[in-house]
Each structure stands twice: as C-alpha cells, then as structure tokens.
Amino acid sequence: MxxxxxxxxxxxxxxxxxxxxxxxxxxxxxxxxxxxxxxxxxxxxxxxxxxxxxxxxxxxxxxxxxxxxxxxxxxxxxxxxxxxxxxxxxxxxxxxxxxxxxxxxxxxxxxxxxxxxxxxxxxxxxxxxxxxxxxxxxxxxxxxxxxxxxxxxxxxxxxxxxxxxxxxxxxxxxxxxxxxxxxxxxxxxxxxxxxxxAAADRFDISVRGKGGHAAQPHHTPDAILAASQLVAQLNTIVARRIDPGESAVLSVTRIEGGRSHNVLPAEVQITGTVRSFDTASQDRIEAALRAAANGVSLASGAEIEVKYLRYYPxxxxxxxxxxxxxxxxxxxxxxxxxxxxxxxxxxxxxxxxxxxxxxxxxxxxxxxxxxxxxxxxxxxxxxxxxxxxxxxxxxxxxxxxxxxxxxxxxx
Ligand SMILES: [Zn+2]
Ligand SMILES: [Zn+2]
CATH class of the missing domain: 3.40.630.10 (Zn peptidases)
Structure with a gap:
C-alpha cells in the first residue's frame, strides 16, 4: 500500500x-x-x-x-x-x-x-x-x-x-x-x-507452593511445574473455547519465579493480556482461565490466585x-x-x-x-x-x- x-x-x-x-x-x-x-x-x-x-x-x-x-x-x-x-x-x-x-x-x-x-x-x-x-x-x-x-x-x-x-x-x-x-x-x-x-484485559496469577529442596520435591507442591502446566492450558483457551469465526488473543507475557538451581520456589507469578471483541468472549475467556487455574490447583496442590482486570471494552x-x-x-x-x-x-x-x-x-x-x-x-x-x-x-x-x-x- x-x-x-x-x-x-x-x-x-x-x-x-x-x-x-x-x-x-x-x-x-x-x-x-x-x-x-x-x-x-x-x-x-x-x-x-x-x-x-x-x-x-x-x-x-x-x-x-x-x-x-x-x-x-x-x-x-x-x-x-x-x-x-x-x-x-x-x-x-x-x-x-x-x-x-x-x-x-x-x-x-x-x-x-x-x-x-x-x-x-x-x-x-x-x-x-x-x-x-x-x-x-x-x-x-x-x-x-x-x-x-x-x-x-x-x-x-x-x-x-x-x-x-x-x-x-x-x-x-x-x-x-x-x-x-x-x-x-x-x-x-x-x-x-x-x-x-479490541477489548483489553489483564491477568495476574500467583501460583504458590511451600518451597523446599529441589532434591525433595515430594515435600512441596511444585509451583514451577504447576505454573508451566497452567501456561500450556491458557494457550488452549482461545483455540478450544472461542468460536473459530470470532477473533481473540491470549498472550502470557511474564513468568517469574525461582532464583537457584537447587531450591523449589514458594511462588511463581504469571502475567498476560487478553484481547477480544465482545463481552461474551471476555466472559468466556475469564471463566475458562479461572477454571484452568482451579484444575491445576487441585491436581498439583499449589494454591493459585487469579486477578482478572478488564481495562477497556x-x-x-x-x-x-x-x-x-x-x-x-x-x-x-x-x-x-x-x-x-x-x-x-x-x-x-x-x-x-x-x-x-x-x-x-x-x-x-x-x-x-x-x-x-x-x-x-x-x-x-x-x-x-x-x-x-x-x-x-x-x-x-x-x-x-x-x-x-x-x-x-x-x-
Ligand atoms: Zn496510544
Ligand atoms: Zn492514541
């Protein structure tokens, strides 16, 4: 052009x-x-x-x-x-x-x-x-x-x-x-x-275990593994839960946790953005994100807290x-x-x-x-x-x- x-x-x-x-x-x-x-x-x-x-x-x-x-x-x-x-x-x-x-x-x-x-x-x-x-x-x-x-x-x-x-x-x-x-x-x-x-939303997720020795993973929920599983699931939401004829995008933009090779961290932070074009899609994506967090929490034993903010419609x-x-x-x-x-x-x-x-x-x-x-x-x-x-x-x-x-x- x-x-x-x-x-x-x-x-x-x-x-x-x-x-x-x-x-x-x-x-x-x-x-x-x-x-x-x-x-x-x-x-x-x-x-x-x-x-x-x-x-x-x-x-x-x-x-x-x-x-x-x-x-x-x-x-x-x-x-x-x-x-x-x-x-x-x-x-x-x-x-x-x-x-x-x-x-x-x-x-x-x-x-x-x-x-x-x-x-x-x-x-x-x-x-x-x-x-x-x-x-x-x-x-x-x-x-x-x-x-x-x-x-x-x-x-x-x-x-x-x-x-x-x-x-x-x-x-x-x-x-x-x-x-x-x-x-x-x-x-x-x-x-x-x-x-x-688009509508612009933001999510901030805290994944909490107890933290512990990397050689003794059976003593604590593994926050890094739980966060990894959650990130993978979040990336299926738009593909599997939104009508293929509609447009939306979910991107995880920050994941942070751990500072050492032999310590399992007590907490991992995940942040990202969601863009969509109607309130129904926003509702569906937020609900699916919360459900994924609950599922990973149940399976891993990690405590997962989700904050979901809707900035602009x-x-x-x-x-x-x-x-x-x-x-x-x-x-x-x-x-x-x-x-x-x-x-x-x-x-x-x-x-x-x-x-x-x-x-x-x-x-x-x-x-x-x-x-x-x-x-x-x-x-x-x-x-x-x-x-x-x-x-x-x-x-x-x-x-x-x-x-x-x-x-x-x-x-
Ligand atoms: Zn601008
Ligand atoms: Zn401008």
Whole structure:
C-alpha cells in the first residue's frame, strides 16, 4: 500500500481551511514540545479552554479531571427536535523518551506525544474554529459539543468524564472520534460497522507452593511445574473455547519465579493480556482461565490466585454512524473505505460508544521511511504526527457535525 494508490486531491481538501493551517501547525508543535501524561494535562487543557473561549463558545473545564468541553449552539438549538453531536479528541502523551531530532521535540524528559494526540487536539480545535465561522452559512441547527478528554493511554479518561456526568451535562445524540493511522496512506480513511478496536484485559496469577529442596520435591507442591502446566492450558483457551469465526488473543507475557538451581520456589507469578471483541468472549475467556487455574490447583496442590482486570471494552461502532463517518469522509474528498478487519489494540472512546451511537475513524497519515527521524509507527520513540493530516481531520470533523445534525434521531 502506498500513497499513489489513493485518488484524492489533498490540496482541494485543504483549501477551505487553508488560512487556519499555519496557526494549527504552530499549536500542534507547541503541544508536541510540552507533552503531559494522563490526568496531568493542565497546560494543554488551559490552551484548549482559552482557544474555545476566544471563539465565543461556552466552555466547561475540569470535566473528569482535566477534561474540557466547548459547546457551540447553531440555529434553533433550543428546539425540542434539535439534535446534538459530540466530537472527541484525546490530549495526553505517553511516558516514554522521544528520540526524534526535531525543533519542537519534547521539553519534558520521559514524556512524548508518541500517539499523535497533539494532532487530534489541534484538529478538533481547528474544526471548532471552522464551524464557528461557517455554521450560519451552512444553515446548521443543533448543538456541537467539542470534547477534549484526558488520559486515553491506559487510564480511562473517557470513563472518568462519563462518571462526571458528561452525557447528562452535554447531551449527545451521536459521538465521533478519529485516530491518526500510520498504516494507511495520507488521504485514506477506514472504519467499519461493529467492532473496530479490541477489548483489553489483564491477568495476574500467583501460583504458590511451600518451597523446599529441589532434591525433595515430594515435600512441596511444585509451583514451577504447576505454573508451566497452567501456561500450556491458557494457550488452549482461545483455540478450544472461542468460536473459530470470532477473533481473540491470549498472550502470557511474564513468568517469574525461582532464583537457584537447587531450591523449589514458594511462588511463581504469571502475567498476560487478553484481547477480544465482545463481552461474551471476555466472559468466556475469564471463566475458562479461572477454571484452568482451579484444575491445576487441585491436581498439583499449589494454591493459585487469579486477578482478572478488564481495562477497556471493545470499541464498537453503530452501523448507521459508521456509514455516516465514511460518507462524510468521501464528501470532503477523502478516499473512504470499510476497514476489512478490526485492530487488536484498544481505545477508551469505547466507553462513550457503550452509551451513545457513534463511530471511530482511522485517518491515514502514512509512514516515513523506517528508521528515519520521521518514523510514524504509533508509540515509536521517533514517532511524529503528520501535519499534512491536519486539514483532512478538520474537514472530516466539520462534515460529520453537519451530517449528524441533519441526520434525524438515531435509529
Ligand atoms: Zn496510544
Ligand atoms: Zn492514541
């Protein structure tokens, strides 16, 4: 796959928002240089809130920690038939060292915008600017909520905003979000009805014997042998307990125990992750994992404790909103297609999609040459958001807002 396979005129897409771009690029570079971790996005949230206020929007700060919501009322927004839409961007950076050599590289050691949330925040602010100046001419009627969430990277900022009354305070008939996607060329977008990103679970298992002399194994349950048997059984769960037509993965990623050649350790720790695309699969895998642990415990005499944590649910698009997202992309000149499959990475926009109809879009940004300073693989130490994607995201957000407010009540 390469950029030449995409038939869209990127300069034409940029044209209606051309004048916004120099400031958006400066903003994006400023956010990149000042990355902030989950729930610490005070500087970023301050910049966002100030920009939204200057646009004349009603602004609410501190939603779910450091979240910000700006509200734009268009036309007859107070009419009972008027619709509302939530457009969401994430603001947090990753706890990792940036290795790219660029003029706007991270000024905060150990923090890096390695997932492009600096780009997402900039695009959504650009969309707010564009909608403020065009909604009257477009004849829009309804409410647009610009939702800037904290802590997408593993800390569940979306869930915190929802617990803080996000959808009661800012009712949304539909919600949309995007993520830059280095595996797709610039100008191409994908999404799909149903699951688009996986549920992410974690398990931590303690296998306890008594410990003892390696030459006297009959005096203690062998925690290493029990752990080995359990790891082998865990690797059969997806193959034997999940419908072959469904997708899931279970990986054991850490096993730790013992320090000597002649001592049987008292305890072995096992850790791993489970990815799946629906709650039924999560339930089945967790139950099978616990049953396997009980079985090995009974057979070996080792005491086995299982902790099973469900981090993010699967990100599941509603069909009508996935179609709306693709139609909007097509309308602004992007090459839009249905994603052939979901990704096994996870995303906490999932919590918003559990409550509201909506869709999550992959916005192609292409990859630089591997190994170069411009590397664009997500979470890579040299990752950088592609500024050429800024106008594409701005226009997509605007078109999604326009279509959502005109689309009628979700079915
Ligand atoms: Zn990420
Ligand atoms: Zn991300």
């Amino acid at each position: 390469n950029s030449s396979s995409v038939n869209c005129d990127l300069s034409a897409i940029a044209a209606p928002v051309d004048d916004l771009l120099p400031d958006l690029v400066m903003l994006r570079h400023d956010l990149h240089a000042h990355p902030e971790l989950a729930f610490e996005e005070l500087r970023t949230a301050g910049i966002v809130a100030k920009a939204l206020s200057l646009l004349g929007l009603e602004v609410h700060e501190g939603v779910g920690g450091t979240g910000v919501v700006g509200t734009l009322c268009c036309g007859e927004a107070q009419e009972s038939s008027a619709l509302s839409v939530g457009l969401r961007a994430d603001m947090d950076a990753l706890p990792m060292v940036e290795l790219g050599q660029r003029s706007y590289a991270s000024c905060s050691p150990g923090k890096h915008h390695g997932c492009g949330h600096d780009g997402h925040t900039s695009m959504l602010l650009g969309a707010a600017q564009q909608l403020v100046r065009t909604h009257k001419a477009l004849g829009l009627s309804g409410t647009v909520h610009f939702i800037f969430q904290p802590a997408e990277e593993g800390k569940g900022g979306a869930a915190r905003m929802i617990e803080d009354g996000l959808f009661e305070r800012f009712p949304c008939d539909r919600v949309f979000a995007l993520h830059n996607w280095p595996d797709l060329p610039l100008g191409k977008v994908q999404t799909r009805p149903g699951p688009i990103m 699967a990100t599941v698009n509603t069909a009508a909103e996935a179609a709306l997202a693709l139609d909007a992309a097509h309308a602004v000149g992007l090459h839009a297609e249905v994603a052939p499959r979901a990704a096994f990475t996870s995303e906490d926009f999932a919590f918003m999609l559990q409550r509201k109809p909506g869709a999550y879009l992959w916005l192609g940004q292409g990859r630089a040459d591997p190994g170069q300073d411009g590397e664009r693989a997500l979470h890579h130490p040299c990752y950088d958001f592609n500024d050429d994607a800024l106008p594409l995201g701005v226009r997509w957000f605007c078109e999604v807002a326009k279509r959502s407010l005109a689309a009628g009540v979700p079915g």
